[in-house]
Amino acid sequence: MICMISAAHGRELRGVWVVPESVLKDDRPHSLEEKRGRVAEALDQMARRKVNTVLLETFVRGYATVRAFTPLGAVDIPERYRPATRNEPDLLDLFISEGRGRGMEVHAWVHACYLRSDNPARVRADDDTLSLFHDALVRELRDAGGHPMKAELQSMLATALGALERGYDTRSLKDAFWSQGYGLSHEPLQALIDELHDAGIPGPSFLAYDSRGRLHPPVSQVANGSIYLDPSHPLVMERIPDVVESIALLHPGLAGVHLDHIRYPEGSYGHRPETGPDGAITFRPPARGDREAAVASLVQECRNRLPDGLKLSAAVLPAYYSGGSSSRNAQRGAGQDWYKWGLDFYTPMLYGYRGKRLSRILSTYRRDLGSGATVHPGVKSLSQAGGRSSWVLFDYGNLD
Numbered sequence: 001m002i003c004m005i006s007a008a009h010g011r012e013l014r015g016v017w018v019v020p021e022s023v024l025k026d027d028r029p030h031s032l033e034e035k036r037g038r039v040a041e042a043l044d045q046m047a048r049r050k051v052n053t054v055l056l057e058t059f060v061r062g063y064a065t066v067r068a069f070t071p072l073g074a075v076d077i078p079e080r081y082r083p084a085t086r087n088e089p090d091l092l093d094l095f096i097s098e099g100r101g102r103g104m105e106v107h108a109w110v111h112a113c114y115l116r117s118d119n120p121a122r123v124r125a126d127d128d129t130l131s132l133f134h135d136a137l138v139r140e141l142r143d144a145g146g147h148p149m150k151a152e153l154q155s156m157l158a159t160a161l162g163a164l165e166r167g168y169d170t171r172s173l174k175d176a177f178w179s180q181g182y183g184l185s186h187e188p189l190q191a192l193i194d195e196l197h198d199a200g201i202p203g204p205s206f207l208a209y210d211s212r213g214r215l216h217p218p219v220s221q222v223a224n225g226s227i228y229l230d231p232s233h234p235l236v237m238e239r240i241p242d243v244v245e246s247i248a249l250l251h252p253g254l255a256g257v258h259l260d261h262i263r264y265p266e267g268s269y270g271h272r273p274e275t276g277p278d279g280a281i282t283f284r285p286p287a288r289g290d291r292e293a294a295v296a297s298l299v300q301e302c303r304n305r306l307p308d309g310l311k312l313s314a315a316v317l318p319a320y321y322s323g324g325s326s327s328r329n330a331q332r333g334a335g336q337d338w339y340k341w342g343l344d345f346y347t348p349m350l351y352g353y354r355g356k357r358l359s360r361i362l363s364t365y366r367r368d369l370g371s372g373a374t375v376h377p378g379v380k381s382l383s384q385a386g387g388r389s390s391w392v393l394f395d396y397g398n399l400d
Helices: 032-048 091-100 134-144 151-165 170-179 188-198 234-250 290-305 328-332 355-369
Strands: 014-018 053-060 105-111 114-117 226-228 256-260 269-275 281-284 311-316 345-348 391-393
Touching: 014 105, 032 091, 053 091, 053 234, 091 105, 105 234, 134 151, 151 170, 151 188, 170 188, 234 256, 234 290, 256 290, 269 290, 290 311, 345 355
Parallel strands: 014 053, 014 391, 053 105, 105 256, 256 311, 311 345
Antiparallel strands: 114 226, 269 281
C-alpha cells in the first residue's frame, strides 16, 4: 500500500487529473462490470507510478459525469457515464471504492466557470449534453426576441432558438446557421451575440464579456474559443455551489473537491452591458477589485456548502502574482487572487517550468502563503516533475 501524508498537512501529494473519457474511451453505454474493470485498470496503472491522489473530472462545460442535483433537478450526464439504474454506483463511486483498497484519495474535479467552446472543431464528444445554464440561455435569447429588430436578425435568432430547443452543442448551432445560409464555420454564439449587440439588444447576462462585448478572443488567435460564465452573476453564484454541494453529499468517501476555471477568462473580461440613451450597447468595466471579490465569494460559497472534513483545493493560474510569466497582466484580469482563499492546497499550472526555475517559483509561493497552505505544482509530465515528492500530473494519458 502506498504511504500517503495528507495534502491538508502539506507534505506529499502525487496526483493525476483524470478526464473520464480517458477511462471510458468508447462513446456508448458501459455495463457496471465494464466500468469497474476500466477504473481498476486505470488505478493500477497510477499505483505503479506511486500516485496517491485522483482528481476525477465530475462537472465540466456545464454538465456532470456523475450524479448531481440542483433545485432544477438532475444535472445532465452523457450517456456513456450514466448509471443504468438509480442504485448503480456512478463513475465517482467506483473510483472511491476501488481507490480505497489502493490507499488513494479521490477528489471531485469541478470546472466552475468554463461553459463551452465556441469553436465547433474543438468541442468534445460529450458536449451535446445539456448545460446547467441551458435554460437561462434559451430564456434570455427568447427575451431578446421581444425587442424590435430587422427581419434578418429575427430569422437568425429563430434559427438559433430552434437549434437550442434540441440542446446546446456548438456544432449543431453552427450547422443550423449554415443550413440557413449564414455561412458561419466557427464562433456561432459569438456571431449571434454580436448581431444582437449591434442592434442594441443585450446578450445573455450571465456570460463574461470584454470591453467590446466579446465572449473570447477570436479563434484564429486562441483556438478553444472558450466561453466563460461571469462569477459575479447571481445565477452562477447559486448554481455552481449547488453542484459542488450535491456531488459531495451524494458520494460518501470523497476526500475533497478540486475547483478549476474558478475565474474570469485571462484578459480583460467582466464588463457589464449597458444600454445608452441612443439605444447603443456599451460595456462598463469592473471596478478595481470587483473581479477578485466575485471569484473569492464564489470560492467561499463552495467551501460553505462542503460537509465537514472534506478538503477544498483549486487549480490556479501561475502568474497572477509575480511568480514568473510574461502573461502576468492577462492572468491578473482573471481575478484569481488565490493567496487569500484559504484552501487546503493549490496546484498552480506550471507546465512550462523545470528544474531550478520551478523550484524558485514554488519557493516564492510557499513563502508568501505562509505555513498554513500547501502548493503542489501542476506538471505536464513526470520528467518535468524531476523526482519531486509532490506534483499533480496534467493528464492521466501522460503517465507513461
